[in-house]
Amino acid sequence: MSSPDSNKAWLLAAVCLAALGMPLSFTGPAVVLPAIRETLGGTPVQLNWITNAFMLSFGATLMAAGALADAYGRKRVFLLGLAVVALSSALLTLAPGIVAFDLARAVQGLGSAAAFAAGTAALAQVFDGPARLRAFSLIGTSFGVGLSCGSILSGWLADTVGWHAVMLSPGAVSLVALCLAAPRMRESRNPQAMGLDVPGTLSFTAALSLLTLGVLQAPDSGWGSPWVLAALAGALAMGVAFVAIERRVAHPMLDLSLFRFPRFVGVQLLAAAPAYGFVVLLVLLPIRFIGLEGRSALEAGAFMFALSGPILVLPTLAASLAHRFSAGAISAAGLLVCAAGLLWLGRCAPGTSLVGLAGPLLLIGTGIGLPWGLMDGLAVSVVPRERAGMASGIFNTVRVAGEGAALALVSAGLTALVAVRLGQSPASAQAAQRVTTGDMAQALALLPGMDRAALLHAYGVAFGTLLWVLAGVTVLTAWVVFAFLRGGTPVQADQAAQVDDVRQESPAC
Structure with missing residues (x-):
């Protein structure tokens, strides 16, 4: 035994x-x-x-x-x-x-x-x-x-x-x-568990699903399409219904009263920051490297390691710095570094070598790695200890759901920017959708008067514009996060005790 x-x-x-x-x-x-x-x-x-x-x-x-x-x-x-x-x-x-x-x-x-x-x-x-x-x-x-x-x-x-x-x-x-x-895991339950908040779960899922559906369909049907407008309106209605449900049920899936804590709001904004400054690149860049530039999957993986590799190292450094500097300062500094990397990457045309891309990719990964190492601890340290379990669950949901929403919005934005570069015509709009999913051959077939180099150039300009926008959003987020979290003190032993408590209370941390 x-x-x-x-x-x-x-x-x-x-x-x-x-x-x-x-x-x-x-x-x-x-x-x-x-x-x-x-x-x-x-x-x-x-x-x-x-x-x-x-x-x-x-x-x-x-x-x-x-x-x-x-x-x-x-x-x-x-x-x-x-x-x-x-x-x-x-x-x-x-x-x-x-x-x-x-x-x-x-x-x-x-x-x-x-x-x-x-x-x-x-x-x-x-x-x-x-x-x-x-x-x-x-x-x-x-x-x-x-x-x-x-x-x-x-x-x-x-x-x-x-x-x-x-x-x-x-x-x-x-x-x-x-x-x-x-064979080794023992069964355990929470005798005080209140069960599943079915109305809250259904309305929350419906709101996210309709929002994603509307945003993804918009480049194909147009933002003024009745189907797109209906999906977005349905997402708004389900979001309102979700808030109303959570305010009335005895045991809500999401305790909205936590949003009265300014530092808690700052942590949720911090949770969303990697979504549009880092996570979306994990999807967009392989499509660019393989589908458009014609690199091998293994070569593209090496490029992506330059982007995500710092996540292995930087969280430990951030935890050490948290004993000397406030979480707001460390997180804001990391986001500013990430923004600088996004701006630099935006100047790299398609076809740039690994040597040329290594700098901006490492800078983005380094910038995100700093707040990445602090976010989970912050999620439970900015609210009263007895509410830390719910706070951790909300944080993880915001982080993952935010990544999905950001990916849909950024993909739609990139398609719109490529369409603008190709000219406003039905063929250009269809070609833009194809090129942003890596289908260079079909995009060229839709644009008989354009060669591969010209199409890559148009995509590169659009991609650069998108990264400038994402950099701007990241800078704004850095400022807001610093404003909300700058009053925090360095990590103390009692924060470790709070983290210990939340692990016992919450299954979603």
């Missing part, structure tokens, strides 16, 4: 593997998008859903998954989530068309949310004090490894085996985690 300490170690390994697999589910499809398009076809809108379906289902159900884990068993939900990820990964390789592929991606997001929420909640029950902090630090490190190495691993798999192997990799990791956890 294995010892309790041994079971803890195996459980930690299983949850770390689950955390490692989640960024693979996000970064991998971006690297092999051109190959998926060649195999399954699809319109630009359908291809955009490959990433957005996963992000939407993951972000919209994260807090609901935590509530289900507390009520029905953390082990049960964790193992079920891992099994769903593994099954959906296999279904992705068998999908007969792009619509079935997108639906499988949404199911994969649901499984990832269940595994993440239940796995972290289960760990909080078996680790105490400093050991709990070290355990959750390892989870963060595992996620960082997956994020940093996911693109280069996906590139290697795509070049040596094919895109199907990239889709199977998160499922393979999940299966290993399931085999480690199933």
Whole structure:
């Protein structure tokens, strides 16, 4: 019979593997998008859903998954989530068309949310004090490894085996985690769990879904299209309904009263900053490098490692700096560095070598790495201790849902900018949609009078303009975050105690 300490170690390994697999589910499809398009076809809108379906289902159900884990068993939900990820990964390789592929991606997001929420909640029950902090630090490190190495691993798999192997990799990791956890993990529940806030969950999911649908459809149908306007109006209505529901139910999914704390609002803005300053590039850049510039998947992965590699190192430095400087100052400085990198990258034309791109990519990754190492601790340290669990759940939901919304908005913005450069005509609008999903051949077919060099130049100018806009938003966010968080004191031992408390209260941290 294995010892309790041994079971803890195996459980930690299983949850770390689950955390490692989640960024693979996000970064991998971006690297092999051109190959998926060649195999399954699809319109630009359908291809955009490959990433957005996963992000939407993951972000919209994260807090609901935590509530289900507390009520029905953390082990049960964790193992079920891992099994769903593994099954959906296999279904992705068998999908007969792009619509079935997108639906499988949404199911994969649901499984990832269940595994993440239940796995972290289960760990909080078996680790105490400093050991709990070290355990959750390892989870963060595992996620960082997956994020940093996911693109280069996906590139290697795509070049040596094919895109199907990239889709199977998160499922393979999940299966290993399931085999480690199933015989050793003990079941646990929260006797005081209030169950799932069904009206809140449904209205929140509907609002995010309609917003994403409207934004992704706008480049194809036009922002004035009745379908687009109806989707955006429905998103607004569902958002209003969600707020009304959460203000009235006894046990809300989201405690809106927390937004009365200015520092809490500042943390939510900080959570959204990496979405448009960093995360969107994890999708847009592989499309540019592979689909438009014709680089290999492995070469594109090396480029992306320059962008995401600093995430492995900088959070540790940020934690050290937090003993001397306020979180607001560190976060704002990091965002300004990121903005400088975005401006620099905007001046790099398509075809720039790795040597030429390494500087701006490293600068962006370095800038985001500084606040990245502080955000989780800040999420629970800026509210009263007894409300830290809910604050952590809100923070994670804002972070993941914000990434999905930012990706949809930025993709639509890039398509509009490319269309402006190509000229206002139906053919130009269709070509813009094709080129922003990496389909250079089809875009050129729609523009018989334009050669590849001219189309790449138009795309490069539009991409540069987009990065200038994102840099401006990042600078504004840096100023607001500093204004909200500058009064914070350096990290103290009592903050570690707050983090310890929230791990016990919240399944979604």
